Amino acid sequence: MNSDDATELGSQLIETIFQDPSNIPQIQTLIKEGAPLWYQTDDEGVSALHAACYVESIDLIKLLLENGAPWNLSLETDSIDSFGNTAADIALSFNDEENYRLIRDAGVRTEFLLHALSSQSETLDVLKNEDPSPFGSSSAFLESNLIFSVDKNGQEICSVISDGETVGVMMGWERNIMQRTVDLLCSNHPSHTTGLRILNIGFGLGIIDDMFQNLNPPPIQHTIIEAHKDVLTQMRNKGWYDKPGVKILEGRWQDLTDAALYGYDGGWDVVYIDTFAEGYEGKANKGETNWSQTLNSLTELKNYFDILPNLLNGPEARFSFFNGLGATNSTIYDVYTQIAELHLQEAGLSVQWSDVDLDAELGSDKDRWGDTRKYFNQRFYRLPIATMDQI
Numbered sequence: 001m002n003s004d005d006a007t008e009l010g011s012q013l014i015e016t017i018f019q020d021p022s023n024i025p026q027i028q029t030l031i032k033e034g035a036p037l038w039y040q041t042d043d044e045g046v047s048a049l050h051a052a053c054y055v056e057s058i059d060l061i062k063l064l065l066e067n068g069a070p071w072n073l074s075l076e077t078d079s080i081d082s083f084g085n086t087a088a089d090i091a092l093s094f095n096d097e098e099n100y101r102l103i104r105d106a107g108v109r110t111e112f113l114l115h116a117l118s119s120q121s122e123t124l125d126v127l128k129n130e131d132p133s134p135f136g137s138s139s140a141f142l143e144s145n146l147i148f149s150v151d152k153n154g155q156e157i158c159s160v161i162s163d164g165e166t167v168g169v170m171m172g173w174e175r176n177i178m179q180r181t182v183d184l185l186c187s188n189h190p191s192h193t194t195g196l197r198i199l200n201i202g203f204g205l206g207i208i209d210d211m212f213q214n215l216n217p218p219p220i221q222h223t224i225i226e227a228h229k230d231v232l233t234q235m236r237n238k239g240w241y242d243k244p245g246v247k248i249l250e251g252r253w254q255d256l257t258d259a260a261l262y263g264y265d266g267g268w269d270v271v272y273i274d275t276f277a278e279g280y281e282g283k284a285n286k287g288e289t290n291w292s293q294t295l296n297s298l299t300e301l302k303n304y305f306d307i308l309p310n311l312l313n314g315p316e317a318r319f320s321f322f323n324g325l326g327a328t329n330s331t332i333y334d335v336y337t338q339i340a341e342l343h344l345q346e347a348g349l350s351v352q353w354s355d356v357d358l359d360a361e362l363g364s365d366k367d368r369w370g371d372t373r374k375y376f377n378q379r380f381y382r383l384p385i386a387t388m389d390q391i
């Protein structure tokens, strides 16, 4: 079939769904004839699955998913803000909880399977990370120069620039997320009163490390792993190398020996990870520029999850990570949150999620971003706290 025929069949399928959604036999015939389910209309980017969500037909949604309709196509609008809605977002906008879950769960299954395949095969080109910029490549990021600044609203920012675009590596508005994370990791931990052993990966602006240091009593052991030369210089200038109980390990966490990571006395009470340009493992979402990169990014954090049972010192120990993958679209954010939970389960950890209502706590996000790329536009940040399952 040539591309004109495919386009013709694809648009016929979408038209039929809108005009005659109960005509399932006709829709099945079009699919059998090869109507491409990935086809999206030129003007509004509507796919067959979007159309099925607009007409709120659960039978059609099932039929399209069974026939391989991609769950993650997004609808690009021509508006200046150009935001993408997946079909599941349309279902959600109609309060179609059942339809939303159907597509969301198909997304979880697909992504989970793709990740499993990618970890077994070196040859799946679609899963390779092809963005060589500091936003998408850890090595390019670590070689780049960082800018530490304060914006017109007094917000502290650590950013990186590539090809004229600026991405925040860490931004002051995340302080609320960091504070809630510290509260949930530390406040009622059984060892809190005697001092915790804490491992943090990724210093950034030092927001969470300041919070750990301000615990009462402060941590008895506080190790920070940081890989970027400019961040290490800031840490030195701010006296972090001289703080009692603080140990700084320079380099990527992936390159440290197990002994360095595991600390002493058999592990940590609290472990947190928040890196950059690594994918699902950290803040890949910030650098993330395409879907294959997002898929690729599943691997790093999963690798980290797998070593957690060796890092945590028992069932009371707690782990959290910055949960930002896919956070520019609510369905994709939901899918990756579910996948993180499944991967943590595989590693032997159970996770509890708490929602941080960013709109309520921060107000409109209009001024949050300035000229930087928006990497998180969900109302709720889904905060994970994981503990090891009792054997």
Ligand SMILES: C[S@@+](CC[C@H](N)C(=O)[O-])C[C@H]1O[C@@H](n2cnc3c(N)ncnc32)[C@H](O)[C@@H]1O
Residues within 6 Å of the ligand: 138, 169, 170, 178, 201, 202, 203, 204, 205, 206, 207, 208, 209, 225, 226, 227, 228, 231, 251, 252, 253, 254, 274, 275, 276, 277, 278, 283
């Ligand atoms: C988002 S910032 C961390 C922000 C921090 N949570 C805070 O509260 O300010 C990410 C940090 O991780 C560091 N980083 C990136 N990749 C790393 C890796 N593989 N190992 C260790 N640090 C890494 C970056 O240099 C950066 O300082």
